[in-house]
Amino acid sequence: MxxxxxxxxxxxxxxxxxxxxxxxxxxxxxxxxxxxxxxxxxxxxxxxENKETLFEELVEEEYNNFLELIEKHNDEEGIEEFLDTEDLQKYREVLSEIIQNIIPVFSEKFVLLIEGSEGTKFEGTKDIIIKLLKDHFIEHIQKYESKIMDLEMAEITAEQFLNGIILIVKKYKDKVLRHRLITEHILFYISGMMAIIGK
Amino acid sequence: MxxxxxxxxxxxxxxxxxxxxxxxxxxxxxxxxxxxxxxxxxxxxxxxENKETLFEELVEEEYNNFLELIEKHNDEEGIEEFLDTEDLQKYREVLSEIIQNIIPVFSEKFVLLIEGSEGTKFEGTKDIIIKLLKDHFIEHIQKYESKIMDLEMAEITAEQFLNGIILIVKKYKDKVLRHRLITEHILFYISGMMAIIGK
Amino acid sequence: MxxxxxxxxxxxxxxxxxxxxxxxxxxxxxxxxxxxxxxxxxxxxxxxENKETLFEELVEEEYNNFLELIEKHNDEEGIEEFLDTEDLQKYREVLSEIIQNIIPVFSEKFVLLIEGSEGTKFEGTKDIIIKLLKDHFIEHIQKYESKIMDLEMAEITAEQFLNGIILIVKKYKDKVLRHRLITEHILFYISGMMAIIGK
Amino acid sequence: MxxxxxxxxxxxxxxxxxxxxxxxxxxxxxxxxxxxxxxxxxxxxxxxENKETLFEELVEEEYNNFLELIEKHNDEEGIEEFLDTEDLQKYREVLSEIIQNIIPVFSEKFVLLIEGSEGTKFEGTKDIIIKLLKDHFIEHIQKYESKIMDLEMAEITAEQFLNGIILIVKKYKDKVLRHRLITEHILFYISGMMAIIGK
DNA sequence: AATGAATGAGGGTTCATTCAT
DNA sequence: AATGAATGAACCCTCATTCAT
Structure with missing residues (x-):
């Protein structure tokens, strides 16, 4: 049968x-x-093979996509230039477009990878991403602001930044809304960070 | 023995x-x-008595402290006036002092209450707090900015705001450092929110 | 294996x-x-599914059979006419035949239902049956004797009547013997009740 | 203290x-x-000493009282003579007086002894009493009726007789009511037995 | 490919009893 | 006399996994 x-x-x-x-x-x-x-x-x-394999199969592709995104982003220097503007509305538009390309990464599977992986071989993923983000933040701030960002705040901000995306993806299924909220979220973080470093 | x-x-x-x-x-x-x-x-x-009682005993006092904090805060209208300033450094100082009084509430037990209480009678606490924060945010923004805050962003921001405090308390045990980071965190959120509403 | x-x-x-x-x-x-x-x-x-389901599976069918018996009996008015006779031997024979149809209900499962069901959803069954029997007794006595039966004795007699059947089923496995004993038991109760109401 | x-x-x-x-x-x-x-x-x-000793202490005296009652009763031949009458009301009165002397035995402790003693050294008491009653019944019937009582019915009747007393004691705390009900109960059994043996 | 029987470890909880204080 | 800390076995139940069919 x-x-x-x-x-x-x-x-x-x-x-x-x-x-x-x-x-x-x-x-x-x-x-x-x-x-x-x-x-x-x-x-x-x-x-x-077992419960864990099932989980891995769900998440593996997402994980690789994410790694790829990171790598590509490391190459693509220059994004920040667009962001170096005083016009907030312009900011929003540029951001929105960038996010358009990144957003497919932020799927339910991604949430799984970050939040639901305790007990699997992926359970360290969240920390890895946070570290990447943190380093990224520090680097950029140093480059553009000639100020050293507080190490602890960098870490907190990185984790919070990630948490925010997870939160949005978990809560809002509508693609358009999700896109807008992630844009706002990122904008929020850029503003917040600027305030912290005292610009 | x-x-x-x-x-x-x-x-x-x-x-x-x-x-x-x-x-x-x-x-x-x-x-x-x-x-x-x-x-x-x-x-x-x-x-x-049982596993749940053990949990409750750990958390009960904290919960009551928190409720008290909320009530007191509802009475104390006027905090925001101090915050309505253009001088960021001044801002920081005022904030720091306010936080000084609030910070004892943000203990490990508070983390337990918010993050570890699933399956107990306290499991709804996080949602209650988020709702309080959300309403608070919306109210204040309307009052001072004559702009309506995006409902979704208000909710996300409220949850993220709380998450950030939890995160800091979980990660940093040193009281002084914790205090500074929470101050920065709140400052971060004020800045971010102002950016969102386009001030 | x-x-x-x-x-x-x-x-x-x-x-x-x-x-x-x-x-x-x-x-x-x-x-x-x-x-x-x-x-x-x-x-x-x-x-x-669990311990209770195991019990229910043993007893459910019996319970439904019993309910059916009750309903049928409520329809069948007229049994008592046969019983309204002075000839005891005739009495016995008629009773024996009626019991023949009822007796399959009085099985080990029925005992379980009445005596072993504390802690399950069937735990009230005994009381329900006693109440039915009591009302039955009272009604019949009033009809035929124009005397009001003592309420307490009605209840005791009802419970004892049921207890007796349970006792017989528990003690005697042989179908023929069981049938005879239940017949005698019922006869015993009819005689006893007549004595009480002073006929 | x-x-x-x-x-x-x-x-x-x-x-x-x-x-x-x-x-x-x-x-x-x-x-x-x-x-x-x-x-x-x-x-x-x-x-x-332990849980069982506690139980025993509650019940021991009752047990001895009961044994005494049995012994005394075995000596007192002649009770039945009073009962050998056609006048039911007279019957009732005599019975009631006899019971007056016996009734203190039928206390809550007695119920305990019969119904609650499983797991203690008294757990066989009910069976012993039933056997005594059964033999008693058989003996008397043979003596007065020159008919052999059905052995199984004797046993059932004995147990039921005892159950009825237990039931009454458990349900009714009022001494006067209890006395009346036990009298009726015994009367009921005498009538029932007479019917069975076909008198 | 599909079934579900079988295992063994672990979950929270209640119990009578012992014994140091 | 009184306290209650400590023990260890038993309670019902859930779990992931293995394997014969």
Whole structure:
């Protein structure tokens, strides 16, 4: 009695994503995932090695996309130039366009990767990203402001910046709204940082 | 072999706080708390009614302190006047003083209350606080800026504002540093909000 | 080492019935049931949702049969006419035939339902039945004797009547003997009641 | 800090009787008894050896009273003569007087002894009494009726007879009512038995 | 491919009893 | 006499995983 293989597999992934998002990896019950996907525990193990593999499969691609984004961004020096303007409305527009390209990275899977990965091999991802962001912040500030940013504030700001994006993605499913809110969020952070460094 | 009562009790509370902070109420294991406190499961129930009571005992006082803070703050209209200044350094100083009075509320127990209380009767506290903050934000902005703040951004900002405090308290144990960072954090949020509403 | 499903399931039900009958629902140990059925606690939960479901599965059908019996009996007015005779032997025969139809209801499961259900959703069943019987007694006596039965005695008699059936079913497994004893039991109660009301 | 010894002891006995009556020996919690008696677990063991001893102390005297009653009754042949009458009302009166002497035996402690003693050394008492009653019934019937009573019905009747008394004592605390109901109950049984043996 | 039986460890909780103070 | 700390076994239940079919 065989159902098309891909169908079961996709159903499992979909229901797992839902459960993992709601409860995180550790608190998710494989039994419940499997049940809501309409198959059985035993069959699950025909598709995935174990609970962790299931999680990894959900998140792996996202993780790689993100790494890629980071790398590309490191090459693309010059973004900041656009941002070096006094006209806030202009700022917004430029930002919005930049975000347009980045936003696909900020998906539910990304939330999973950052917030739901405790107990998996991805559980350090959030820290890695925060470190990247922190270094990024410090570097840019030094470059443009000739002021040393407070190390602790840099770290806090980095984590908060990330948290904000996660928060928006979790709360708002509508793409347009999400885009606008992320833009505002980033704008908010740029303004805040400028205030801190006393510009 | 009996140990003095208070010693065991305190040890249980201490180890419980640690475990609850790390894993949250639900994911904490009573068996592990009890073991690391150097006693047995059976004996635990001589000190506390159950797992939830243990949590509540850790957090109850903090919760009441917080409620008190809220009430007092609602009375004290006029804080904002001090903040309505163009001199950023002055701003910082006034803020710092206000925070001095508030900061005892932001303890590890407060973190527990906000972040680790899922599964207890306190699990709605975070949402309540966010709502309070959100309404507060909206009200003030309307009063001083004659502009309506974006409802979604108000909510995000409120949650992020709270998250930031939690983050600082979790990461930095030194009182002086904590105080400075919270001041900066609040300053950051004021700046960010002003940017958003386009001042 | 897998055993055929139905075998384990039936074994669990059988051993559970035994344990529940001996000790009642609350005092029965799932561990002991499971052990005597030759399986493990973990495996039990592959067959039944929980301890209470196990009980309900044993008793549900019986409960419905009983409800049906009650309903049918409420329709069938006229039984008493047969009983309104002076010839005791005739009485016995008519009773015996009526009981023949009712007796399948009085099984071990019925005992479980009445005596072992404390702590389950069926725990009020005995009281319901007693109330039904009491009202029944009172009504009939009024109809045929134009005397009001003592309310307390009605209740005691109802409970005792039920207890007697339970007792017989518990003690005697042989169907023929059981039938005879229940007949005698009912006869006994009719005689006793007549004596009380002074006929 | 000493309270009068007897006071604590009596309080423990009183609360234990209540708990044992409600839940039986096995299902009663010593913790709860001790708490409601206003003392502590540790102190309990200064007064009683253990949970079972507590039970025994409650019931021992009752048990001996009962044994005595039985013995006395075996001597007193002749009671039945009074009962050998056709006048029901006379019957009632004689019975009522006999019961007057017996009724103190049928106390809450007696209920405890019969119904709540599972798990103690008294757990066989009910069976012993039933056997005594059964033999008694059989003997009397043979003597007066020259008919052999059905052995099974004798046993059932004996148990039911005892159950009825227990039931009355449990349900009705008022002494006068209790006395009347027990009289009626016995009358009921005599009538029922006569019907069975076909008199 | 699919089923679900079986395991064993761990979850929170209650219990009677012992014993140092 | 009185306290309550300490123990260890038992309670029902959930879990991820393995494996025979």
């Amino acid at each position: 065989q159902v098309k293989k891909e169908q079961v597999r996709l159903s499992l992934l979909k229901k797992a994503e839902k459960e993992f998002l709601e409860k995180g990896f550790k608190n998710s019950s494989l039994r419940k995932i499997v049940k809501s996907a309409g198959t059985t525990i035993g069959n699950f193990y025909n598709y995935f | 009996q140990v003095k009562k208070e010693q065991v009790r305190l040890s249980l509370l201490k180890k419980a706080e640690k475990e609850f902070l790390e894993k949250g109420f639900k994911n904490s294991s009573l068996r592990k708390i009890v073991k690391s406190a150097g006693t047995t499961i059976g004996n635990f129930y001589n000190y506390f | 897998q055993v055929k499903k139905e075998q384990v399931r039936l074994s669990l039900l059988k051993k559970a019935e035994k344990e529940f009958l001996e000790k009642g629902f609350k005092n029965s140990s799932l561990r002991k049931i499971v052990k005597s059925a030759g399986t493990t606690i973990g495996n039990f939960y592959n067959y039944f | 000493q309270v009068k010894k007897e006071q604590v002891r009596l309080s423990l006995l009183k609360k234990a009787e209540k708990e044992f009556l409600e839940k039986g020996f096995k299902n009663s919690s010593l913790r709860k008894i001790v708490k409601s008696a206003g003392t502590t677990i540790g102190n309990f063991y200064n007064y009683f």
